[in-house]
Amino acid sequence: MTKTALIIGVSGQDGAYLAQFLLTKGYTVWGSSRDAEGARFGNLDRLGIKDRINLISISPEDFRSVLVGLDQSSAQEVYFLAGQTSVGLSFQTPAETMLSNSQGMLNLLEAIRFQNRSLRVFHAGSSETFGDVGAEPAAETTLPHPRSPYAVSKSAATMLTANYREAYGLFACSGILFNHESPLRPQRFVTQKIIQGAHAIAKGRQDRLTLGRLDIARDWGWAPEYVEAMWLMLQCDTPQDFIIATGETNSLQSFVELAFAAHDLDWRDYVETSDSFSRPSDIAHSAANPSAIKAALGWQATSKMPDVVRKMTAACT
């Protein structure tokens, strides 16, 4: 029998790749955005799948709209990928960030409980939950130490998901996603800003690139691989939270170096730094231990940071 999935937040990077992946698996795919009639769905267009998705409007902060969306799609699997995704922006829009990420996920869990639906639900959690990790990479058991309104909103939604699983027996789980990138990433995120900046400089369309702190370090993976992990988590016998990451941490400076080297340029000739991109509090070092998902589901990231740079650069036009 054909399976049906609903992706709440289909217009973003992960929503688009997940929709594409589920179509290859033969799913009927429903995808939501706040205003499905007004939205452009540029990422779905870019992947050439817009016409194959049943597009509907859901505002996750609006309980009624979530209930109606679940009814309309009759999905067996629901993926919550909606909400405000920028850590930097969350310092300026803390309330909106809390509402869209925490209240939105709570509404979905409550709607499933209220309608007594036996569907499976995936929540996109974030490594931001862990804050700065020390020498020991974060594992599923690492205690939260959120350092931004975004991180607090994701931590709350992750805890709510676990609570509804334990209290009401819902098949609900969170993937604790570390940074994952692709050509669909907007330039508000540092990787795409660097890739596009280096490309524009190489083409003579731009002189300099201004960035914030270069000494921060992240675990950067390849987004199309991460959506497969999301799907695998809903195919398990029992729901469980997993870290989704490569297990390799690199500095932002090394990312910049590779992005410019891809055009035979020395980054030091073009990159300057400015405090205007600094955050009130930031994570200096983020690192993951993704061994649990490999052991349980056989999933592991094959593209590491240099592959991410290479593939994002290759997609530049």
Ligand SMILES: C[C@H]1O[C@H](OP(=O)(O)OP(=O)(O)OC[C@H]2O[C@@H](n3cnc4c(=O)[nH]c(N)nc43)[C@H](O)[C@@H]2O)[C@@H](O)[C@@H](O)C1=O
């Ligand atoms: C896992 C997590 O991953 C992402 O959050 P993020 O790590 O904050 O991503 P980002 O690319 O905005 O920043 C990465 C680092 O880079 C530093 N940085 C330096 N210079 C610039 C700069 O010029 N722009 C930006 N944006 N950052 C800069 C910045 O201060 C930060 O330390 C989201 O997907 C989020 O949804 C998520 O869950």
